[in-house]
Amino acid sequence: MxxxxxxxxxxxxxxxxxxxxxxxxxxxxxxxxxxxxxxxxxxxxxxxxxxxxxxxxxxxxxQPAEAPFSPQSTTQTVTIGPDGTIQTAARQLLFMEYETGEVLYEKDGYTPMKPASMAKLMTTAVLFEKLKTQELGLDTLFTVSETAWRISVGQRAASSKMFLEVGKKVRLEDLLRGIIIQSGNDATLVAAEGVAGSEEAFAGLMNETAQKIGLKSSTFRNSSGLPHPEQWVTAHDLALLARHIISGYPQQYRYYAEREFKFAGIVQANRNPLLARFPGADGMKTGHTAESGYGLVGTAIRDGRRIIMVINGLTSEAERAAEASRLMEIAFNEFRSYALFSKGEQVGEAEVFAGLNSAVPLLINRDVRVTLRRDARAGLKAVIRYDGPLEAPVARGQAAGVLEISAPGMDTISVPLSTGKASARVGILDTVQLGLKDLLAGGTQVPSNTLP
Missing domain, CATH: 1.10.287 (Helix Hairpins)
Known part of the structure; x- marks a missing residue:
């Protein structure tokens, strides 16, 4: 030392x-x-x-010293347009907060686009589900058909491939790594034929899965993402798909973080540039065809917070690598997640007319977390709205208005409130006295809540 x-x-x-x-x-x-x-x-x-x-x-x-590689997070100036847009060469861009599924920012994020190999995310989702239900196992063997060999090796010299041989039997786990890490088109077809009998039938399973998880604007026609005139997705749907895979299949998701895979004596590196360039990145999938351009579904964790990013339409691998790192840094730096209230927390009080208690606490019915751009935090407001005063008797847990949360650039959130305490009704004379007191006081005021 x-x-x-x-x-x-x-x-x-x-x-x-x-x-x-x-x-x-x-x-x-x-x-x-x-x-x-x-x-x-x-x-x-x-x-x-x-x-x-x-x-x-x-x-x-x-003297030379051996030091372990320890990537450090760096910050940079965020390029924001005068109207709040993020400047990027990507045709499509979308940031999603993993925990809530909230879209933080999007540029043509709901516009149909060609998925290229990012469609393989749906292929693995179908396979992961069959592993989860034990219809398949990691050691299940699949036979390589001549069709599967020809589609990637025989007819498409430039096609990404796992280098499978006709007639060979391959374990499902090897096929998964071949699909995820090597982006092998031959691997996807072998899996599709083995599961459904044909790629057309497997595409039907892909579309059924898409409907189940709420992908409203995507249509799949093959397992590989190779060009097809009827195959379309949106950046938003791909982000939803990524979120589904991460949350639904944690045991299989680990494959997306693997840096390389060796099969048939050939070592191929994972094509995801974020894995080597962005600390905390652990998935997911790249894609490229002449029509789609260069794209990526990527995700990373920083300080316990995960963000999913989708980009597409870039012009080269180098541009994709640079933009992926830059935009992911922007996503974490420009947007902040704020935990505002916990379920059951008191956020204010409601006045009670003719009740034993003059007011009862108002409790929020669920956890509330919002994600905002940094400059919008100062404008965050919460207001309690209810028809008051509440007339006694008041039961505990009774619905009693809403809490409206608003901020610049954010749709107003309305969260139900309920009473946290009961209040019995008092006698007629007390009611008259309370009514006169209320009349002289000028009626019920609607309080504004103070945010934490």
């Missing part, structure tokens, strides 16, 4: 030597065995020690 020869280190050493000189150390000299040492000798000794330490540190600094 060596000490880096930095200005601060040298400065600390000099201060230490000076301190030793200033201290009254002569009484310590006999104890240290330096009986005959004069003040001049002591000064020479201290200088010699300092020179030796400096020389040793300089030598150590010149």
């Amino acid at each position: 060596w000490v880096p020869l930095t200005p601060s280190w040298i400065r600390s050493l000099v201060w230490g030597i000076t301190a030793l000189r200033l201290l009254s150390i002569r009484p310590l000299i006999p104890a240290l065995g330096f009986m005959a040492m004069t003040r001049l000798d002591l000064r020479l000794l201290l200088v010699s020690i300092a020179m030796a330490l400096l020389a040793g540190a300089s030598f150590a600094r010149a």
